[in-house]
Amino acid sequence: MQIEAPPSVKPYEKPEGERRGLVIVNTGDGKGKSTAAFGLAFRAKGRGKAVKVFQFMKVPSARFGEHRLADQVGLPIQGLGDGFSWKSRDLEQSAQLARDGWAKAREAILSGEYFLVVLDEVTYPLIYGWLPLQDVLDTLAQRPRDVHVCLTGRRCPEELIAVADTVTEMKLIKHAFQAGIPAQRGIED
Template sequence: MQIETPPSTKPYEKPDGERRGLVIVNTGNGKGKTTAAFGLAFRATGRGKAVKVYQFMKVPTARFGEHRLADQVGLPVQGLGDGFSWKSKDLEQSAQLAREGWDKAKADILSGDYFLVVLDEVTYPLIYGWLPLQEVLDTLRARPKDVHVCLTGRRCPQEIIDMADTVTEMQMIKHAFQAGVPAQRGIED
């Protein structure tokens, strides 16, 4: 490890642009995409902002740790799917659920009623061809000026990355699962 001297001056100047809604993408093969999106949602909720989370792959009855906390703080989270594709009994039904979920999310994005709309794991229905990419792009461009949208999932389409304001790629360096350690409640669910 290299020891560094802490900076003695602010390393940046305050931007002089106007505040506006952002498109934020959390993608990549590493862990933390959904966790980061929920952190953003909880931060905005803590500031009294209206937030809605749509989870494209989770079932509506999912009760992971983030759902339990969301209930406690009044953050609406809606599961739209029937689980990941390898758990699906009918992929056409999975596709239909994604399309129906997108219609709800699109309406909320365009309504202007929410400060932040999270589209968790939306990249999967996009890359599976279940949702039309152009419609998602058009919706992101047409959203009201102050609406923020956070999209998560692996292999985010380049077109979304190109139009986004902030993109973070989560990179796996090491994962306990590779050493045979199963997922643990409170850490990964």
């Protein structure tokens, strides 16, 4: 590690542009995409903003740590799926659940009722061909001016990255799972 001096001058100028809803993408093979999106959702909720989270791969009855805290603070999370594809008994049913879920998410985005809409793990139904990418792009373009949308998942389509305002790629450097350590409650669920 190299030691460096802390900055003595502000390293940036304050932007002069307009405040408006942002499209935020968390993608990549590393851990933290959904975690970052939930941090954003809790931050907005803490500021008294209306937030809605749609989880495209989680079942509606999921009770992970984020669901338990969300219940405590009144953050609505809607599971739209039936689990990851390798757990599915019927992939056409999984695809239909994604399409039905997208209709709900699209309605929430376009309604203007929410400051932030999180589309957690939405890249999977997109890359599996279950959702039409153009409809997602059109919805993002047509959303009310002040609505923020955060999309998460691996292998985000380039077309979404191109229209996003902020894109963060979580890079896998090392993961406990690779060393044979199973998921830890409170860390990964």
